[in-house]
Amino acid sequence: MSQELISRSSDLKKLRYEGYQIQVKKGFALLGQVPYVNSNKEVKYGTLVTSLKLAGNKTTKPTNHVIHFIGDHPCNKDGSEISGIKHRSGNNKLTEGIIVNHSFSNKPPNGYNNYYDKFTRYIEIISAPAKSLNSDVTAKTYEIIDTEEDSVFNYYDTNSSRAEINQIAKKLEQQRVGIIGLGGTGSYVLDLVSKTPVKEIRVFDGDVFYQHNAFRSPGAPTNDLLEKKENKSKYFQSIYSNMHSNIVCYNEDVQAATLHKLENLDFVFICIDKGNIKKEIIEYLVEEDISFVDHGIGIEKVDESLIGIIRTTLGTSDKNDHIDDRISFADGNDDEYSTNIQIAELNALNATLGVIKWKKHIGFYQDLTKEYSTIYSINTGVINNDDEL
Structure with a gap:
């Protein structure tokens, strides 16, 4: 009351x-x-x-x-x-x-x-x-206060209120967001999206959270937790449900037979490197008029250093004719641009670029160029934006 x-x-x-x-x-x-x-x-x-x-x-x-x-x-x-x-x-x-x-x-x-x-x-x-x-004293403490029941947050978003951007953040409230794959990039996407007032977050991953995952994901799990070998979706849901109350967990990979579980979503983050199913997922999203960002990382060793690129590609009903030119549908092991090398900061950057694209698409951030593809080259530090609407 x-x-x-x-x-x-x-x-x-x-x-x-x-x-x-x-x-x-x-x-x-x-x-x-x-x-x-x-x-x-x-x-x-x-x-x-x-x-x-x-x-x-x-x-x-x-x-x-x-x-x-x-x-x-x-x-x-x-x-x-x-x-x-x-x-x-x-x-x-x-x-x-x-x-x-x-x-x-x-x-x-x-x-x-x-x-x-x-x-x-x-x-x-x-x-x-x-x-x-003392000029610093104030009655505005912004301390954590239990929130009202109709909020997706378990406590007030005083970050938005303090910055006076609540009206801008409201643009995200009706969004139902899906995250396919909770590896390095997907887990950081969840970290960022869970801090927004989206209506629902659906997460999909059938893999176990192993020790190597701990070194390319947010947080710091204990030995006891790693020994439990929990499913990734369940593991991350248990963490981020402390903040966001409507994270729906699917302990499975998205397959052709389960594409219907993406229905009614407004936006999907694709964070997997399995080309065949990725192609089917994107075809389904385009057909269902669901906007998405596909994330890609390609890292390799050269002369005792790492080089590579980070790619984020947006697809919407307004523009998707660039998809085949930007996204590889070869499986990870067969794609010359894809290796198993993943580094936490690169995963975090890839996730961040994708979330920024989503927020620009929604109108949270101003978007003057409406670029649909972004590629960051590590060794040159250059960011290329292409495929403008």
Whole structure:
């Protein structure tokens, strides 16, 4: 009920997204970690408390301008009490678990329009002396707070709210994303995509997570975990489900008979080097009008150093005539550009380039050139963008 109330009330939701520690308990809104100066001229932190006027599961215009405070009486920087807001002092139990120490009064001519205005005005008054002593103090802590039930995240994305890009991130919310292959590149793709508010992530991999996988994937598994020889999909799902609540795990490789499990997806990351099935997957995605990125890495040893290329190729309903020229459909062992050499930073870069292409395609990032193919050459450091729309 508390989370639903906050998510439905624009004023409380705005406080939370801006980094304030707002919560609701038994009809009261509490905003913690408000910096103030005490009588000893020390910076301390207290909690503002106000009763709420509600209409169903939403807040309405406050009828009471008085606010309560848990902590010492806020003072000016010289240790004298801020008298202009003084109302009452003395412990007062508002309800079970909420005992306040003071109440303050500061009434605008027409009252407060909402609880955002009410809280921020009192914070401005109370925290001003603390800021004059230490300009770094703030009530915006951006600490982890349990999120509302209808979010795919298990806690608030305060990274987006802090950067004020929530509206841009919303472009990803309705996306259903598939990741085929959770080897070096695919596992990094999952790492990045799980940090976005996509509606669903489907992961496909029938292989076991072996010790060599640990050296080209994100994270640092223990010996005990490696000895379990878990399926890759299950292993990575258990990690990233700590953050994203809708990761659907398929402990199998995508085969011709299971292509239907890709249906209803909006975007697919292809991170496998098996050419025959890759061709069938891409043909299916094109037919079903599902956009995708295919990832490729080719590394080889030359003169005791490594050289090679990293490739990301986008395909959409608007453009897919370049696919045969860019993507090899030979199996990994038969492809002269494909070896078994994989290095974590190259896998991570390959994944990053693909995720950036996806986000540009969705409109998260501005896309002026609309390139569909990107190739990075390691030994020259050159990035070539081709196949513009």
